[in-house]
Amino acid sequence: MGRSPSFVKGLKKGPWTTEEDQKLVSYIEQNGHGSWRALPLKAGLQRCGKSCRLRWTNYLRPDIKRGKFSMQEEQTIIQLHALIGNRWSAIATHLPKRTDNEIKNYWNTHLKKRLTKMGIDPITHKSRTAGNANLSHMTQWENARLEAEARLVHGPRRVPNFYQRIHHGRSPPATNNSFVSSISPQQPLYFDVLKAWQGINDLSQFMPILNHVENVEPLSLNDMTTEDPTTNWKIPKIPSNVPETLKDEGNQNEFGVSNMISEHGYLTDAVTLTNCLGNDARGENRDDDFEEETSYWSNILDKLGNNSSSFSSVF
DNA sequence: AAGAACATCAACCGCTCCAAA
DNA sequence: CTTTGGAGCGGTTGATGTTCT
Structure with a gap:
């Protein structure tokens, strides 16, 4: 207004x-x-x-990179666009020092045309010739990784996250009713990630990641999960010894993500969950090491087993 | 050489969201 | 709860540059 x-x-x-x-x-x-x-x-x-x-x-702004886009940058734009569409600001957060405006212009003037030339619909990212619904230029693991990252960046456009809804009284608290329905009465936010989480049998695989949180004692399996009474799902839980400072709404945790811990003791936001499952928790720059990236995420998806398909099912 | 057509991208517009009053 | 204003977003425009005929 x-x-x-x-x-x-x-x-x-x-x-x-x-x-x-x-x-x-x-x-x-x-x-x-x-x-x-x-x-x-x-x-x-x-x-x-x-x-x-x-x-x-x-x-x-001094922190702006101008000039030609690298192949890596182009690839990132195309892949993220396939997943989240024209959300330029969200895409820009994955391209350090590039502005949303620049990316938008680059897409409209270069990439869109190039995809069209290659026989790929720039809107749906589907091959016009292959006749199937797959994203022909994306491998499965890359798809899953980028989906997770895409949501990590922003989640659904202009939909307040769960934490904000709690804090601003826009969502009922997760007490008597289903934990799941409390996440998002309006839409199935991040359900696939939660499902994927549920499918992890050996959570100890991820303890080194979760234990990355500063000042938190090593976790046991019981410390990490609780059961939702309605769905009987195992859901991740914040251990009792998480420092108060991390529960502060404005505080950024080790993963660089704020608003991560609900008042009810659960890790309820998939942003958090996604972080716990990978990327930022490694504490390193993810942009450059493609090979390591592949093996890292293959490993994650392997661990998710059959439930890995749920990673890409809700979009 | 000149004008037309096309490409590029900085800048603007209208809209939405959200916090504060 | 409603209103207001700041901020940010995506779509579009138009000035300028480049290529083509």
């Missing part, structure tokens, strides 16, 4: 001059951006706040 810039009269539009850029950069470097709306006046710019924000985030 923000006020449209079109209502703001007398402000400059169009391409930015070097002088304007300098004013904006210099102001933000000294003061931070603060309120974007108030910024133009303080910085001496005849622009609306929105224009300033856009100029900064898409062009002037």
Whole structure:
């Protein structure tokens, strides 16, 4: 419901001059951006706040990489687009130093055309010639990995996560009723991951990962799971000795994910779960080591056994 | 050489979400 | 609970550059 810039009269539009850029950069470097709306006046710019924000985030920010996209970056864009569609900001979080705008432009001007040329529908990512419903250019493990990562990034667009719903009174607490239904009355958030989790027989395989949480004593199987009375599912549980600091809503855990622990003692958000199952918990950069990546995720999917199919079933 | 057609991408617009009042 | 305004998102536009005829 923000006020449209079109209502703001007398402000400059169009391409930015070097002088304007300098004013904006210099102001933000000294003061931070603060309120974007108030910024133009303080910085001496005849622009609306929105224009300033856009100029900064898409062009002037120091941590922006410009220029040609690498093959790895292209591959990531294509694969994530196959999974989550035109959610450029979510895709951008997987491409360090690239902006959503740049990725969107690159998709529209290069990748979309290239896929079309290759006989792949750029919307569905299905082969126009193969006649089957598979993502022909994605291996199964890669599919599962990216699905998990895609949700790790944002989850369903503009749907508050479980933790937020609890904290803002938008979801009933997981007390008497099914834990599962409490996760998302509206839609089956992350169910596949929970199912996959349920299928892990030997949770000790993952203890080194879960024990990565700072100051948490090594976990036993009983410490890690509890049973939902309604579904009889084994579900992951936060051990009693998790430090209070990690339960803080605003606190980021070892995995770089906040809002991970519900008030009811469960690991209820698949973002958390996904992290526990892999990637960030390894504490290393995942972008570069393709071979290790393959074997890592194959291993994870092997451990998930028959339930691994559920990883890709709910989308 | 000149104009048309096409490609690129920075910037804008309109919309939604969400926190705060 | 409703209203308001800030912020962010994706779609689109249009100025500019490049290639083609």
